[in-house]
Amino acid sequence: MTKKKEKTRIIDCDVHTYPKHIDEIRAYMDNPWKQRYKGGGRGFFDNPVHGSRLDAEPSSGGPPGSDPEFLREQHINEYGIEQAIILPRAFCNLHPDPDFATAIAAAYNEWLAETWLGKYNYDGVFKGSITIAHQDPVAAAKEIEKWADHPHFVQVMTDSGARAPFGQRQYYPIYEACDKYGLPFAIHPGTDGMGINEQPTPGYPTHYIEWHTCLSLAFQSHLVSFITEGVFERFPNFKVVLVEGGVSWLAPLIWRLDAEYKALRYEVPWLQKRPSEYLRDHVRITSQPLENPDNTNHLIQILEMMDAKNLLMFASDYPHWDFDSPRHAFPNNISDELRNRIFYENAKELYKL
Amino acid sequence: MGKHVVAKISEMTPGVRKIVQLEGRSIGVFNVNGEYYALKNNCPHQQAPLCRGNVTGMTLPSKPGEYIYAREGEIIRCPWHGWEFDITNGKSIYDPHKCRVKTYEVTVEEEEVTTVETYPVTVESGNVVVHV
Numbered sequence: 001m002t003k004k005k006e007k008t009r010i011i012d013c014d015v016h017t018y019p020k021h022i023d024e025i026r027a028y029m030d031n032p033w034k035q036r037y038k039g040g041g042r043g044f045f046d047n048p049v050h051g052s053r054l055d056a057e058p059s060s061g062g063p064p065g066s067d068p069e070f071l072r073e074q075h076i077n078e079y080g081i082e083q084a085i086i087l088p089r090a091f092c093n094l095h096p097d098p099d100f101a102t103a104i105a106a107a108y109n110e111w112l113a114e115t116w117l118g119k120y121n122y123d124g125v126f127k128g129s130i131t132i133a134h135q136d137p138v139a140a141a142k143e144i145e146k147w148a149d150h151p152h153f154v155q156v157m158t159d160s161g162a163r164a165p166f167g168q169r170q171y172y173p174i175y176e177a178c179d180k181y182g183l184p185f186a187i188h189p190g191t192d193g194m195g196i197n198e199q200p201t202p203g204y205p206t207h208y209i210e211w212h213t214c215l216s217l218a219f220q221s222h223l224v225s226f227i228t229e230g231v232f233e234r235f236p237n238f239k240v241v242l243v244e245g246g247v248s249w250l251a252p253l254i255w256r257l258d259a260e261y262k263a264l265r266y267e268v269p270w271l272q273k274r275p276s277e278y279l280r281d282h283v284r285i286t287s288q289p290l291e292n293p294d295n296t297n298h299l300i301q302i303l304e305m306m307d308a309k310n311l312l313m314f315a316s317d318y319p320h321w322d323f324d325s326p327r328h329a330f331p332n333n334i335s336d337e338l339r340n341r342i343f344y345e346n347a348k349e350l351y352k353l
Numbered sequence: 354m355g356k357h358v359v360a361k362i363s364e365m366t367p368g369v370r371k372i373v374q375l376e377g378r379s380i381g382v383f384n385v386n387g388e389y390y391a392l393k394n395n396c397p398h399q400q401a402p403l404c405r406g407n408v409t410g411m412t413l414p415s416k417p418g419e420y421i422y423a424r425e426g427e428i429i430r431c432p433w434h435g436w437e438f439d440i441t442n443g444k445s446i447y448d449p450h451k452c453r454v455k456t457y458e459v460t461v462e463e464e465e466v467t468t469v470e471t472y473p474v475t476v477e478s479g480n481v482v483v484h485v
Contacts, residue, residue: 047435054432055405323433328399 008339010326011347013286014188014243014315015084017071017116017126020062028110033103041091042194045211047321056319064319068120075318076125079326082344083353085127085154086116087188087243092133093159094195101133102143109147117152127351129157129186135196137170141177148181154351155184155241160218161191163198167225172234179235184284184350186241187222189215219245220253223283227257230270232282239350242285244317251305254279280307284350286315287342288324296331303334313350314343358480362461365389365481368426372404375485380457382483383408383440385427390440391457391483392429397445401433403454411437411446458484 019025022039029037056074058067065071076084088111092104108131117128130147132140147153156178164170166187178185192215193199200218205211219242226232226240257275265271271278285306293299303312316324330339347353359373365384372381372394379394381404394404410425428437428446437446438454445452461479 049430049435050407050432053401054407055402321433321435323399325399325401 008326009344010079010081010314011083011085011344011351011353012075012079012081012316012318012326013085013241013313013347014288014317015071015075015086016065016089016318016320017068017086017112018063018066018089019111019115020066024115025104025107025111028107029103033100033107036100037104037107041089042094042191045193045208047212048208050321052319052321053323068116071318072125075316079316081326082125083127083347083351084125085129085347085351086112087129087157087186088112088131089190090131091159091191091194092131093135093161094191094197095133095135096196098133098136098139101135102139105131105133105140106143109143109153113147113150113153117150121152124152127152127154127353129153129155130183132156132158132174134158134162134166134171134174137173141173144174144177144181144183148177148183153183154353155186157186157188157243159190159192159197160187160215160222160245161189161194161197162218162222163196165225165229166222167227167229167231169229172231175231175235175238179238182237182352184239184241186243187219187245188243189218189245192218215244216246216249220249223253223279224257226283227275227278228268228271230268232278233270233272238282240283241313241350242283243315244286244288246289246291247285247287247306247312248291248299248302250279250285250311251302251307280310283311284313284346285311286313287329288315288317289322290324290329292329296333300331300334303338309338309341310346312342313347355485357483357485358462359483360481362479362481368408370404370408373483375483378485379404380483380485381405381429382459382481383429385440388441389459389461389481391459392438392440392443393455393457395454396431396433396436397452397454398431398434398436401431403429403431403438406430406432408440460484 026034052064056064058070060067088108090104090108092101095101112128116126130153191197201214254276357375367384370383380391381394382391396403406429409428411428413421413423415421429440443454443456460482462482463479
């Protein structure tokens, strides 16, 4: 069994890298932003235990995910990962000032291009995400255009935290740019309920355990919005990647939407096919944190129901606390074919690697 | 299956932990309030190096809205996903019956004294011994 697993080719669709110090990011900013930017994350709903793997702190100092050689040793080489898709955590989407948010996103892109996609990337193992501030979709589209031809930027990314569901038309300059340049649009949890963004629960939950469990709710809302608003009709080349938003909810949600469609297609007549067909043609979802019920067979059934063979892509979330090990996150008894699709082929096809 | 001297007790004062390699296994040895314990350095969940986690206390089961923080130094949290384990018996806090880490017997044994004259031997001169 171990031997079989070692043969699995792996593309990891969610790896987080950080600057050694926030001054690394500030170096790519002009004033007035350089003076104002202090870094910082979401501010509250921090994990009360720990936010990153304790063994991921590099001995060279700096936070987990900041030392390329240590990251290679502990993650890339340890598991034989062929490509790691990097999603930096700029947290720019919580700011009320769209110019400030855009400046933060731009600095992160410059930094990522020069470091992890540049001087740390001698073998091309690292692929990156273009961070955008969705507060200003026109500026975001320009940021996408700026990096679209870069050989190692393979997608656009934003936080799931937002002021409106992502299918709505104010966002379309972003999707037009993604569609034009063939860059998938990845949504990652973060800044939900922070700063200017809505919290996708009735009010604020009390605890991190609630907030973290309910992150899936924003993903469900965004997905339903993308499909029903006709985004995939308007932008036929546009692809969405749902990262770290949960997995097991997908099948029943899309069944429900397909059922609603039978009568309510009337309300959204631009939909030319069933919601589940848009899902299959335009959406991919990453695995971590994979729900693991006591009865493993139930998970295997869920994977079958959700069409994991075509939709699911492995992600580890290294170096965060809820990291999924490539060796242990999935049941041993999934088929070699399914394992290969999830760990390798689906991402290879989507990102054209 | 053997006895392995892993430390002098003088170097393993309360609160100290030591991770050792014994018979091909990584094992964490702990002094918790003067008692010694040993756990396999391998979390039963996703095989993370459990014994590298933080040694801490825990919130005891309580009524809603009540916090009772206790057992400082007796709990280890996995450095990956933060699951809590009782160092004194290897049982997880969330499900002590089904989720547990392997424990090993630890004894304190006096050093062999080879001098002809006899001296009083105190426990401070002993070894911490793990039985694998």
